[in-house]
Amino acid sequence: MAATVNTRRLARAMLTPAVVILFIWMIVPLVLTLWYSFQNYSLLNPANVGFAGWTNYQYFLTDPAFFQAFANTLILTLSVLAITVIGGILLGLLLDQFIYGQGIVRILVISPFFIMPTVAALVWKNMLMNPNYGIFAWIATSLGMQPVAWLETYPLFSIILIVAWQWLPFATLILLTALQSLDEEQKEAAGMDGAGFASLFVYITLPHLARAITVVILIETIFLLSVFAEILVTTGGGPGYATTNIAYLIYHLALLDYDVGGASAGGVVAVILANIVAIFLVRLVGKNLEA
Amino acid sequence: MGKIVLQGVEKHFGDVKVISNVDLTVEDGAFVVFVGPSGCGKSTLLRLIAGLEDVTGGRILIDGVDVTDLPPMKRGLSMVFQSYALYPHMSVRGNIGFGLKMAGLPKDEIARKVEAAAATLNLTQYLDRKPRQLSGGQRQRVAIGRAIVREPKGFLFDEPLSNLDAALRVNMRIEIARLQKALATTAIYVTHDQVEAMTMADKIVVLNAGRVEQVGSPLELYDRPDNLFVAGFIGSPKMNLVGGRIAEGYGAATVGIRPEHLLVGREGDGWRGTISVAEHLGSDTFLYVDVKDVGLVTVRTQGEAGLRTGDSVVLRPDPARLHRFDRDGRAIRAA
Ligand SMILES: Nc1ncnc2c1ncn2[C@@H]1O[C@H](COP(=O)(O)OP(=O)(O)OP(=O)(O)O)[C@@H](O)[C@H]1O
Ligand SMILES: [Mg+2]
Numbered sequence: 001m002a003a004t005v006n007t008r009r010l011a012r013a014m015l016t017p018a019v020v021i022l023f024i025w026m027i028v029p030l031v032l033t034l035w036y037s038f039q040n041y042s043l044l045n046p047a048n049v050g051f052a053g054w055t056n057y058q059y060f061l062t063d064p065a066f067f068q069a070f071a072n073t074l075i076l077t078l079s080v081l082a083i084t085v086i087g088g089i090l091l092g093l094l095l096d097q098f099i100y101g102q103g104i105v106r107i108l109v110i111s112p113f114f115i116m117p118t119v120a121a122l123v124w125k126n127m128l129m130n131p132n133y134g135i136f137a138w139i140a141t142s143l144g145m146q147p148v149a150w151l152e153t154y155p156l157f158s159i160i161l162i163v164a165w166q167w168l169p170f171a172t173l174i175l176l177t178a179l180q181s182l183d184e185e186q187k188e189a190a191g192m193d194g195a196g197f198a199s200l201f202v203y204i205t206l207p208h209l210a211r212a213i214t215v216v217i218l219i220e221t222i223f224l225l226s227v228f229a230e231i232l233v234t235t236g237g238g239p240g241y242a243t244t245n246i247a248y249l250i251y252h253l254a255l256l257d258y259d260v261g262g263a264s265a266g267g268v269v270a271v272i273l274a275n276i277v278a279i280f281l282v283r284l285v286g287k288n289l290e291a
Numbered sequence: 292m293g294k295i296v297l298q299g300v301e302k303h304f305g306d307v308k309v310i311s312n313v314d315l316t317v318e319d320g321a322f323v324v325f326v327g328p329s330g331c332g333k334s335t336l337l338r339l340i341a342g343l344e345d346v347t348g349g350r351i352l353i354d355g356v357d358v359t360d361l362p363p364m365k366r367g368l369s370m371v372f373q374s375y376a377l378y379p380h381m382s383v384r385g386n387i388g389f390g391l392k393m394a395g396l397p398k399d400e401i402a403r404k405v406e407a408a409a410a411t412l413n414l415t416q417y418l419d420r421k422p423r424q425l426s427g428g429q430r431q432r433v434a435i436g437r438a439i440v441r442e443p444k445g446f447l448f449d450e451p452l453s454n455l456d457a458a459l460r461v462n463m464r465i466e467i468a469r470l471q472k473a474l475a476t477t478a479i480y481v482t483h484d485q486v487e488a489m490t491m492a493d494k495i496v497v498l499n500a501g502r503v504e505q506v507g508s509p510l511e512l513y514d515r516p517d518n519l520f521v522a523g524f525i526g527s528p529k530m531n532l533v534g535g536r537i538a539e540g541y542g543a544a545t546v547g548i549r550p551e552h553l554l555v556g557r558e559g560d561g562w563r564g565t566i567s568v569a570e571h572l573g574s575d576t577f578l579y580v581d582v583k584d585v586g587l588v589t590v591r592t593q594g595e596a597g598l599r600t601g602d603s604v605v606l607r608p609d610p611a612r613l614h615r616f617d618r619d620g621r622a623i624r625a626a
Contacts, residue, residue: 185376188343193390193437194364203389207380 036264043258056265065241065249066266070273073245076160077224077277081217083164088171088216089209093201095172096179106176113169117229124162125151125234155235155243162230167223171216178212179205221281225274246270292354293444293477294319295340300349302335302501309335310501313349317445317479317494322471324488325481326524327498333481336498337447340479342366353444364393369438370447373454375430377422377437383409384418387436394441408440411470428459435467445477452487464491485527489513497521519620522547528577528589530614537562537585543615543623550577550591552612555598561607564588569600580604 040052060066095106112120129150131137137147150158182205190204226247231237237244237252244252250270254263295317302310309332317323325333338344340351342363350359358366369390377386384405391401409415412432422430431451438446451467452460468491471478482488488495489509497504497512497520504524505517516522522530530547538546554561555578564582578590578598590606598604615623 183374183376185372185374186378188363189370189372189376189437190378190389191343192341192363192368192370193441194393195389199393203381204378207378210380 033264033267036260037268039261039264041259041261041264043260052261056261057269060253060262060265060269065244066246066269068241069244069246069249072156072241072243073225073247075156076163076227076245077221079160080164080167080224081220083160084167084171084220085175085213085216087164087168088175089213091168091172092176092179093205095176110169110173112166113173115166117166118233120166121162121230121233124158124165129158151235152239155239159227159230159234159243162234163224163227166230167220171220174212174216175209178209182208218281221277225270225277246273292319294352294354295445295477295479296352297340298350298352300336300339300351301347302332302339302344303347308501310339313501313503315496315503315506317477319477320475322468322478322480322491322493323496324492324494325479325496325498326483326485326488327504328524329483331498332501333483333498334449335501337370337449337479337481341368341370341447343370367444368447369441369443369445370449371434371438371451373450375422375434375454377430377433379422382419382421383414383425383433383436386422386433387414387440390437390441404440405436408436411439412436427455428463431455431463435470439470439474439476443476445479446471448478448480450481450483452482452484460487467491485525489525495525497524499524515622515624516547516614517622519545519547519616522614522616522622528591531588533585533588535584538615541613541615544618545616545620546608547614547616548608548612550589552609553588553590554607554609555590555592556605556607557603559605559607561605562588563603563605566598566600566602566604569598578604580606582606 037056038052038054040048040050040055042048091109095102095109115123126134128135131147131149131152134147134150136150140147148154186204187200190200195203227245228247228251231243231245231248232251235243237248241249246266247270250263250266253259253266257263295315297313297315300310300313300315301308313336325336327333335344339346342358342361342365346359350357352358353366353368378389381389387408388401388405391404396404405418406415409418412435414429414432414436417425417429417433422433425433431454434451448467452463455463464487467480480487480491492509494506495509495512496506499520505512505521507515512521512525516525516530519532523532526549528550530549531553532545532547534545538544562580562582562585564580564585566578567581567587568579570577570579574594576592576594576598578592580588580590582588588606592598617623
């Protein structure tokens, strides 16, 4: 008894520094952001400082760019989730069958995940999507079609494509692992029960994957809500606000418009929105995690 | 309905011959048990019949129809797996009814059949539970329910009781045997448990290294083993096998005598030895007797015979129950 109490006390004492540092690490930026969000603090107007009340929030939330950024964030997140989950399941099923050269194929499939977002986006922008010397343009010309200026004509779609390409390996890997953990005898039992390929997928495989799909969605959402580098190096949020998401809008306010107060208010709004989405998602799919 | 015939069935995994040239007829309504040591190919043979593995050679006929190239679902058999292989996210109702649902039966008919199967197996109160909320024995019954509800031509069981504790095993053994008789459906049952084989089977198939060693009723195998392997495999404790001079005395390369067919005395002619261990089980006593030139001989006597470790005894084999084998291990039968 005494021993466990002592161990517990010692454990707490040993943990304290880490917890304190983590707490400071988190709380200082948060408090500063909150503080700035209620201040008049524009680098272009250094004379105008002081308490601003809710004006920063008012400006941010009524800015038409905010609505577009909000919509873009949702479209981007949901599209990438859909592409990666569906594509991940298909690729996972394929790789699960694949026997010859499996190791190599798997490394190839996972490799995009190890490429930095900036590099990946630049490769897509310059080597693939460039209308003059990109590979897509070359394919289009060799087929006798007009090359497409992807990032100008379909900017948000292009960004979705790039981000989905980066996250597909992650989804594939998680889902493949889940597929491989499906009991072989269960599949055989379903086969003896008369389930064909489609029924097997719908009634056995998909329910088995539910938990893995939930994990993929939750983890990806955290990152997809704050996609930034891909937008910065390809479209710069444009044309207009066509590819500006909330993360990019905040950056835009702070470092292009030099409005620290407004950007801080945007940051606080983003945090709140992210939490709402998170709560919503956990409600929606989180029940799969119980069981 | 449900006569299963194997003709020269072979199965190779790469270069490894796992099943070689098996000919077997399972009569309609029979309860046939495959026994054999671990790795002898029992499961493989069952899976070949189920259609879960493709044969390398030979034919499989069900009710006279060649099913060798048919997929599992077209063979009209159902299987109970060792791991039960229940669908974890479906309720007991869903598990039992899945095969009917796949067959496209109307909902009310599925419900009716599932209820009936559940009633037979005492599962009615668990119908809405998930498999993980059931005990091992209940899961086992769900797996059996899934097999019977489709009214198949035959049941295939792969060691269905090996995950249960001893007491439950006895109950389930009786339940399965009773159910099979009531439904009069052909059953093939794989086990390595002697008692299961002896008590449940109409016919036992003894397998060894992918070959059929002998097919017969439990008592046939016990009384008249065809060869040394069957003699040593069937019966517990094992038959005593003696070679050398003693066997020559009987005109055989090896003679076998079951522990229960040895008479124990203090005096007289026979195999003289000393008791090295005496195990008293109450109803029976097992004696392990060290006999010169023979080695350790197992003897089973009734009750407490007043014999203890270190006693000197004489063993007399019952000549009518003595089994003789030639140099190749084949039984020598009096003409
Ligand atoms: N897919 C496979 N590939 C290669 N060899 C296999 C395969 N499946 C089974 N074997 C081999 O076939 C032999 C028979 O296996 P099987 O599973 O039929 O044995 P068993 O009689 O059921 O044994 P147990 O009583 O341990 O279940 C074994 O030697 C095994 O190693
Ligand atoms: Mg087996």
